[in-house]
Amino acid sequence: MARDTRSLRTSITAKALSLLPRHWKRLLWERLIRLTLAAAAVVSVLTTVGIVSVLLFEAVLFFQEVSILEFLTGTRWTPLFASQHFGILPLITATIITSAGAMLVALPLGLLSAIYLSEYAPDPVRRGLKPVLEVLAGIPTVVYGYFALLFVTPLLRQISPNVSVFNGLSASIVMGIMILPMVSSLSEDAMRAVPRSLREGAYALGSTKLEVSTRVVIPAALSGIAAAFILAISRAVGETMIVAIAAGQNPTFTLNPFVPIETMTAYIVQVSMGDTPTGTLEFKTIFAVGLTLFLLTLMMNLLSQYVVRRFREEYE
Amino acid sequence: MQQSDAILQTRGLTVYYGSKQAVSDITLDVARHRITAIIGPSGCGKSTLLRCFNRMNDLIPKSRITGQVLFEGRDLYSPTVDPTEIRYQIGMVFQRPNPFPKSIFDNVAFGPRINGFRGDLAELVESSLARAALWAEVKDRLTSSALALSGGQQQRLCIARALAVQPQVILMDEPCSSLDPIATLAIEDLMRELSADYSIVIVTHNMQQAARVSDYTTFLMGIENRGGQIIEYGETRLIFTNPKDERTEAYITGRFG
Numbered sequence: 266m267a268r269d270t271r272s273l274r275t276s277i278t279a280k281a282l283s284l285l286p287r288h289w290k291r292l293l294w295e296r297l298i299r300l301t302l303a304a305a306a307v308v309s310v311l312t313t314v315g316i317v318s319v320l321l322f323e324a325v326l327f328f329q330e331v332s333i334l335e336f337l338t339g340t341r342w343t344p345l346f347a348s349q350h351f352g353i354l355p356l357i358t359a360t361i362i363t364s365a366g367a368m369l370v371a372l373p374l375g376l377l378s379a380i381y382l383s384e385y386a387p388d389p390v391r392r393g394l395k396p397v398l399e400v401l402a403g404i405p406t407v408v409y410g411y412f413a414l415l416f417v418t419p420l421l422r423q424i425s426p427n428v429s430v431f432n433g434l435s436a437s438i439v440m441g442i443m444i445l446p447m448v449s450s451l452s453e454d455a456m457r458a459v460p461r462s463l464r465e466g467a468y469a470l471g472s473t474k475l476e477v478s479t480r481v482v483i484p485a486a487l488s489g490i491a492a493a494f495i496l497a498i499s500r501a502v503g504e505t506m507i508v509a510i511a512a513g514q515n516p517t518f519t520l521n522p523f524v525p526i527e528t529m530t531a532y533i534v535q536v537s538m539g540d541t542p543t544g545t546l547e548f549k550t551i552f553a554v555g556l557t558l559f560l561l562t563l564m565m566n567l568l569s570q571y572v573v574r575r576f577r578e579e580y581e
Numbered sequence: 582m583q584q585s586d587a588i589l590q591t592r593g594l595t596v597y598y599g600s601k602q603a604v605s606d607i608t609l610d611v612a613r614h615r616i617t618a619i620i621g622p623s624g625c626g627k628s629t630l631l632r633c634f635n636r637m638n639d640l641i642p643k644s645r646i647t648g649q650v651l652f653e654g655r656d657l658y659s660p661t662v663d664p665t666e667i668r669y670q671i672g673m674v675f676q677r678p679n680p681f682p683k684s685i686f687d688n689v690a691f692g693p694r695i696n697g698f699r700g701d702l703a704e705l706v707e708s709s710l711a712r713a714a715l716w717a718e719v720k721d722r723l724t725s726s727a728l729a730l731s732g733g734q735q736q737r738l739c740i741a742r743a744l745a746v747q748p749q750v751i752l753m754d755e756p757c758s759s760l761d762p763i764a765t766l767a768i769e770d771l772m773r774e775l776s777a778d779y780s781i782v783i784v785t786h787n788m789q790q791a792a793r794v795s796d797y798t799t800f801l802m803g804i805e806n807r808g809g810q811i812i813e814y815g816e817t818r819l820i821f822t823n824p825k826d827e828r829t830e831a832y833i834t835g836r837f838g
């Protein structure tokens with residue numbers, strides 16, 4: 266079939282060459298463009314496949330030496346010490362503390378500011394604030410990291426002497442601030458997509474603006490808002506600089522937000538930047554941790570896509 | 582018409598969107614427990630006029646009015662009046678059915694709930710659905726989504742939703758324009774029944790509909806750039822058999838519009 270069309274095309278182009286040179290040139294050009302675009306698409310797909318397979322390959326090598334059971338259930342993570350333990354739970358609890366803390370900050374604030382922007386703000390205010398939010402979303406995270414370490418942590422330490430120089434709390438708060446614009450902007454998009462006719466229906470029943478927002482707009486936009494939250498969580502789980510700078514590099518199996526901890530991402534940075542020789546078991550840990558992190562965020566992205574798809578069907 | 586027979590009145594009402602007049606100098610009485618139709622070519626300001634009766638135009642930032650709208654003799658636009666209070670008493674049904682993406686029950690219960698209704702909610706929902714001639718069709722699926730209903734059912738649900746707050750007036754803005762003829766007839770029958778207890782104002786561009794259901798008819802027409810004005814107002818029977826203004830006659834016989 267493909268061959269047929271190709272031979273057909275060559276015979277056409279041969280004819281076109283003699284009869285319609287302009288047409289022939291255009292065909293060639295079209296083909297070139299299509300090839301270039303296809304090549305670009307293939308490159309990006311191949312890179313992703315490459316990254317994932319390296320991750321998988323190295324992780325498999327790691328799990329030939331360390332049992333998956335120990336990896337998933339152990340509560341001590343000391344691959345760089347003389348007495349090696351490979352329990353990932355301390356890294357996971359650290360990731361959970363910082364991400365959950367960030368969501369505690371970003372969720373209510375993000376939702377409130379989305380309600381304000383979508384339902385209350387006059388048009389000029391919204392048109393002014395939206396780009397500001399997008400600029401905030403563009404601040405490099407290393408800046409947020411030092412903001413946490415040099416500004417928020419000292420403040421926390423003044424409030425409570427129990428807070429260490431490196432701690433999960435400060436990192437959570439600042440990470441929450443970092444993902445706030447995203448939560449608020451995406452939630453606002455979801456809320457503005459709720460048809461005006463629904464708002465009018467609620468107003469016509471005697472609702473106040475607050476009732477319209479909380480009882481009609483938010484429920485109708487709920488799946489979009491949920492998708493925004495899930496994206497934000499997966500962003501927090503994958504965030505590296507802030508936690509590496511402000512939360513510490515001390516894998517402790519704890520839920521205490523005042524003490525130094527180490528998240529999965531921070532651990533990967535620590536090993537990649539340190540002098541651990543490549544090829545050793547210690548070095549392979551970063552692929553096992555990376556794979557765990559990858560699976561975690563992949564699951565969350567799939568979940569958010571599923572939720573968004575349901576959201577699209579809602580007002581059909 | 583005597584004062585006490587009119588539940589809603591406008592006095593020299595002019596509505597502006599920005600600097601543009603949408604309707605001007607409307608003086609009109611809406612009879613209690615009757616159906617009043619507003620007809621006229623599209624863009625002449627029928628919806629605009631209707632939306633003054635429950636202050637829905639307040640939601641459009643650059644709209645303003647001059648003149649008066651009276652509800653039971655009380656100025657609806659006086660600064661002491663809370664528009665949300667007004668909307669409990671003057672309900673509205675829209676051109677396209679707009680049920681909330683909630684269950685059938687929650688749609689009907691929406692108004693009573695925000696209104697702080699204390700009585701038996703299930704009973705109120707049932708009686709409202711029954712009044713909207715929908716109970717028999719939905720009584721076994723009250724918890725399923727309102728969006729699964731047909732267009733005609735959705736519109737009757739919206740009527741039930743409006744009835745549940747126990748209003749005195751129901752405003753309907755072309756309530757059948759997105760429905761098929763059978764659903765349209767069902768809604769028209771329903772309106773005739775409801776007019777025993779409610780005062781109804783219906784906007785329609787369908788003259789047969791106005792002739793079939795309404796007791797009074799107002800013919801509105803846009804004049805130059807002053808917006809819609811009342812050309813003729815009176816008993817539907819007379820307007821349709823013996824119009825006084827030749828423009829009314831031209832419109833109802835379908836010569837323009």
Ligand SMILES: Nc1ncnc2c1ncn2[C@@H]1O[C@H](COP(=O)(O)OP(=O)(O)O)[C@@H](O)[C@H]1O
Binds near residue numbers: 598641
């Ligand atoms: N929100 C609005 N902003 C500005 N102009 C409007 C708005 N709504 C309606 N208009 C204008 O007011 C006039 C009357 O509109 P409308 O009341 O919707 O007429 P009808 O319901 O008779 O078709 C039209 O010229 C329309 O363009």
Ligand SMILES: [Mg+2]
Binds near residue numbers: 627628629754
């Ligand atoms: Mg209209």
